[in-house]
Amino acid sequence: MAHKVLLVDDVSMFLELEKDFLSLSAVDIFTARNGEEALAICRKEHPDLVIMDLHMPVMDGADCCRAIKKDPHLSSPVIMVTSEGKEADRRLCLEAGCDDLLFKPLDRAIFLHAARKLLPAVDRRDRRGSCRFNVKFRAFGLTLSGFSVNLSQNGLYLAADMELEQGTELELLFALPEPSTAIIQTKGRIAWLNTSKARRKNSLPEGFGIQFIGISDEDRELIDRYVSTLSPTSRA
Structure with a gap:
C-alpha cells in the first residue's frame, strides 16, 4: 500500500507546485484548503506526512497542527510552510x-529533502527525461562535443568518448x-x-553525469518545462 501525503493550502498554485515536486514519489496525495478540512482527512486517512501552510481561512495551520499533535489517535508528522523573514510566523509554527518548517518561495530540492527526512x-530526484541533442563543452581551453542521453533541471548525462576527471568544471x-x-x-x-x-552503468554510452x-x-x-514533455528516464 502506498504511503499517504496530505498537502494543505488555500492557494491552488501552491498545491499544484507541491504535487509536481512529489511527482516521482510512490505516494498517494490528498489535498485540503484549510485546517478544518485537513483535520477531517487526517482522522479518516491517517496520512504518513502532512505539509501545511500557516495562513488559511476557517482554521489556520498552527491550530490544525496543535489539534493533530494533541489527538492520541493521530501520529502524522507535520511540516509547516510560511513566508520567509517573518519571525513571528516561524515562532508560531x-x-x-x-x-x-519550510519557507516560501518553495525550492524543490529543499522541499523534497525535508519531506524525505x-x-x-x-x-x-528531479524529474528527468530521455532525450538526445548535441552538447558543446569547453574544458582546459578546448572546445569539445558530445550528446545528451537524459536531462533534468539540475543536470544531464553527457555521452563523450574521452577521459576527464570527476570534479572537472x-x-x-x-x-x-x-x-x-531555447x-x-x-x-x-x-x-x-x-x-x-x-565504467559504472553499462546501459549508458561512455560519458559523464553532469551537475x-x-x-x-x-x-x-x-529545462523543467521541456522535460515535462518527455518520456521519463527509467529509475533502474
Whole structure:
C-alpha cells in the first residue's frame, strides 16, 4: 500500500507546485484548503506526512497542527510552510509543535529533502527525461562535443568518448529540441564517471553525469518545462 501525503493550502498554485515536486514519489496525495478540512482527512486517512501552510481561512495551520499533535489517535508528522523573514510566523509554527518548517518561495530540492527526512518514500530526484541533442563543452581551453542521453533541471548525462576527471568544471552550450528550441549556456561539474576506466552503468554510452553550476532560474524553468514533455528516464 502506498504511503499517504496530505498537502494543505488555500492557494491552488501552491498545491499544484507541491504535487509536481512529489511527482516521482510512490505516494498517494490528498489535498485540503484549510485546517478544518485537513483535520477531517487526517482522522479518516491517517496520512504518513502532512505539509501545511500557516495562513488559511476557517482554521489556520498552527491550530490544525496543535489539534493533530494533541489527538492520541493521530501520529502524522507535520511540516509547516510560511513566508520567509517573518519571525513571528516561524515562532508560531514551532510553538504549534511542527516537525519541520519550510519557507516560501518553495525550492524543490529543499522541499523534497525535508519531506524525505520524515517519509523515506519521498523521492528526492528531479524529474528527468530521455532525450538526445548535441552538447558543446569547453574544458582546459578546448572546445569539445558530445550528446545528451537524459536531462533534468539540475543536470544531464553527457555521452563523450574521452577521459576527464570527476570534479572537472565545464562550460556547456546546447539548444533544447522542439518544441522549446531555447539556447542554454551554463557551467557544469562532472559529478560521476562512466568512462572506459571507470565504467559504472553499462546501459549508458561512455560519458559523464553532469551537475549544472549557477544555472539561472529562467533556464532551469525552461529545462523543467521541456522535460515535462518527455518520456521519463527509467529509475533502474
